[in-house]
């Protein structure tokens with residue numbers, strides 16, 4: 001079956017826009033043809049022709065850090081609702097974290113997730129497995145069996161691995177299996193009972209703060225362990241100046257470390273938090289303007305490799321418990337691209353191709369995926385974006401079960417309008 005996406009604007013290797021017809025066949029990109037070529041000359045046998053005049057087509061976005069909540073917390077999100085939300089946001093591949101119930105610490109849970117994702121048939125879901133059983137930090141999981149079942153890496157995301165020897169053992173085994181270790185960096189002894197960053201906001205509201213060191217201490221420790229074990233070490237949701245500095249130095253001396261950053265840590269600081277509204281509560285928390293600047297600089301100079309959403313849906317009831325008691329996390333799929341496009345590309349700070357690469361080719365490269373590029377032979381995972389479309393964020397319109405976002409009412413430009421996975425249209429506005 002041949003599908004043609006006609007007259008699409010695409011980014012070339014230099015980051016310039018050019019006009020192409022994109023031919024998709026059997027789930028794969030067959031070719032990109034100059035739009036000067038008449039459709040009548042290439043449409044023979046095409047069962048579907050979609051006019052993309054005036055629209056940008058990019059490789060489908062890849063989000064390597066998401067929480068789908070299933071199994072165990074289906075009232076927050078399911079693999080199906082999360083997949084729909086991802087597709088609406090232009091994502092075609094998402095990697096889900098293991099802090100479900102049961103925790104993804106056994107091959108059966110990996111198999112269940114893959115089966116549910118397959119049943120939903122919307123986006124590609126890549127499961128991470130837990131480093132330790134039940135994410136309790138006491139006993140390692142069976143890495144080889146989890147890899148065999150389909151896990152793409154190991155992480156105890158949601159919590160940090162507190163014991164250095166445990167982390168070192170995990171890295172040794174992962175290195176032997178040629179698998180990455182992905183770390184949520186947080187030293188529990190420095191954060192007990194805290195809900196926002198240590199800083200002005202915490203002071204003003206009499207709240208206990210999460211200090212920058214709680215993250216950076218783990219980053220520093222793990223970099224040394226990665227150097228000792230040779231593992232591919234990937235740092236989750238970097239949010240502090242100190243972490244950026246440590247990762248930059250580690251990369252400069254050739255340690256195999258990669259890192260991710262979330263849209264909210266690039267766009268918001270603690271100064272933006274309007275009050276004690278838990279839709280502004282996430283882990284890591286919104287930090288100082290200086291940290292935000294350091295994260296932006298880190299992304300620009302390649303210290304931070306990729307953008308991830310850390311999509312973390314919760315129910316309205318849970319988030320209504322207030323800043324101190326509500327769970328950490330905000331949803332991210334359906335605002336990520338327009339948010340970053342509006343804040344950084346529309347304002348002339350970043351090239352469009354820079355943003356697109358950090359959400360497509362770069363995550364594919366870091367995690368060795370076959371997607372993320374718009375070229376013949378690659379999977380036909382594509383996103384169509386209307387860069388001129390402008391609308392305000394309305395959480396009631398989200399396909400995610402979670403409506404917990406700090407961006408409600410923000411006026412944003414650059415909305416995804418269609419998404420294809422393996423050549424199949426999985427979402428259309």
Ligand SMILES: [Zn+2]
Pocket residue numbers: 157158159184236237283284
């Ligand atoms: Zn985390």
